[in-house]
Amino acid sequence: MPTQSKSFSLLLLAFSGLAILISFLAVSSRAVPETASVSHHTASVSRRTLSVGTTLSTYSEHLNAVSAVAWSPDGKYLASASYDKTVQVWDPVTGQRFTVYRGHTNWVSALAWSPDGKYLASASYDKTVQVWEAATGKRLLTYYGHSDTVTAIAWSPDGSHLASASFDNTVQVWQSVTGQLELTYHGHSNWVTAVAWSPDGKELASAGLDTTVQIWNASTGKALLTYIGHAGSVTAIAWSPDSKHLASVGFDKSVQVWNAATGRPLWIYCCQGWVNGIAWSPDGRSGTRLASGDDDGIVRVWQAPLACQCASEEQGQPVREGAL
Numbered sequence: 001m002p003t004q005s006k007s008f009s010l011l012l013l014a015f016s017g018l019a020i021l022i023s024f025l026a027v028s029s030r031a032v033p034e035t036a037s038v039s040h041h042t043a044s045v046s047r048r049t050l051s052v053g054t055t056l057s058t059y060s061e062h063l064n065a066v067s068a069v070a071w072s073p074d075g076k077y078l079a080s081a082s083y084d085k086t087v088q089v090w091d092p093v094t095g096q097r098f099t100v101y102r103g104h105t106n107w108v109s110a111l112a113w114s115p116d117g118k119y120l121a122s123a124s125y126d127k128t129v130q131v132w133e134a135a136t137g138k139r140l141l142t143y144y145g146h147s148d149t150v151t152a153i154a155w156s157p158d159g160s161h162l163a164s165a166s167f168d169n170t171v172q173v174w175q176s177v178t179g180q181l182e183l184t185y186h187g188h189s190n191w192v193t194a195v196a197w198s199p200d201g202k203e204l205a206s207a208g209l210d211t212t213v214q215i216w217n218a219s220t221g222k223a224l225l226t227y228i229g230h231a232g233s234v235t236a237i238a239w240s241p242d243s244k245h246l247a248s249v250g251f252d253k254s255v256q257v258w259n260a261a262t263g264r265p266l267w268i269y270c271c272q273g274w275v276n277g278i279a280w281s282p283d284g285r286s287g288t289r290l291a292s293g294d295d296d297g298i299v300r301v302w303q304a305p306l307a308c309q310c311a312s313e314e315q316g317q318p319v320r321e322g323a324l
Helices: 003-025
Strands: 066-071 078-082 086-090 096-102 108-113 119-124 129-133 139-143 150-155 161-166 171-175 181-185 192-197 203-208 213-217 223-227 234-239 245-250 254-259 265-270 275-280 289-294 299-303 318-320
Touching: 066 108, 078 108, 086 108, 086 119, 108 150, 119 150, 129 161, 161 192, 161 203, 171 203, 192 234, 203 234, 203 245, 213 245, 234 275, 245 275
Parallel strands: 150 192
Antiparallel strands: 066 078, 078 086, 086 096, 108 119, 119 129, 129 139, 150 161, 161 171, 171 181, 192 203, 203 213, 213 223, 223 318, 234 245, 245 254, 254 265, 275 289, 289 299
16 A cells, blocks of 8 residues: 555544544534344443543444444444444444444545435445445445545535535445436645535535645536645545635644635634544534644634734735636
């Protein structure tokens, strides 16, 4: 495996612990998946008295490193993906395993639940995305559109489409039921490592090793804006709940927040190490609370603009279509 690929593999591992903490904040009450009937098993679980920073349970059924985790929308189930090529769904309280998905032929790199919690999508180094029925573990669809490792996946807010990002430098949007490809976005010049739908479903943002964050029309693929404020690879992006702002983080040790319509940078925060993940508070309180995590092992919660800024607005510069 190339050195660059190995580095990104380590980055995927760094995401997992942060994802458990941050995604817990975003749990909301939605449809509850039916109890899975496949491969019931009670895992080894260790519990301690609830307190800040205390381990509540430990799931140890994977045979290799865990690369991604994702809570179901109702918060009752946890899915984990591994370099053992499996996806497993289990109860985060009891450790009971409900389902093991065995379909990928290489490491599983990313997971995403459908908005209604009925389906789970998984992406892999085998260049595919697979869609599963969460309750039964039945594989419903395998998407073969990419020519290299699939690094990130995201459901549209209405659950009708999936967007997938890849080492092939593209983002592809396709129907979640049929797998029919609807558009391919070719705006990036290097690996694409993150993709996210705007909450209103009208736009997509993508980012990657070319140091850019790009916003484009989710229906037409038309490029709307390219943000070039980062000095290193961009590892994660997140829309504010009102779709007005976008946060991006990366290897340049910064968290940057900018106006998604204009590309105007609003806040830039210093961190001590690479920043591997970012998430807005789900209540969207003034659109200013953010959580970030970096490779110094610290998760930080930011209150903008009260947080210390480490650069002026001039550091980030938007580039519009036609100016590239």
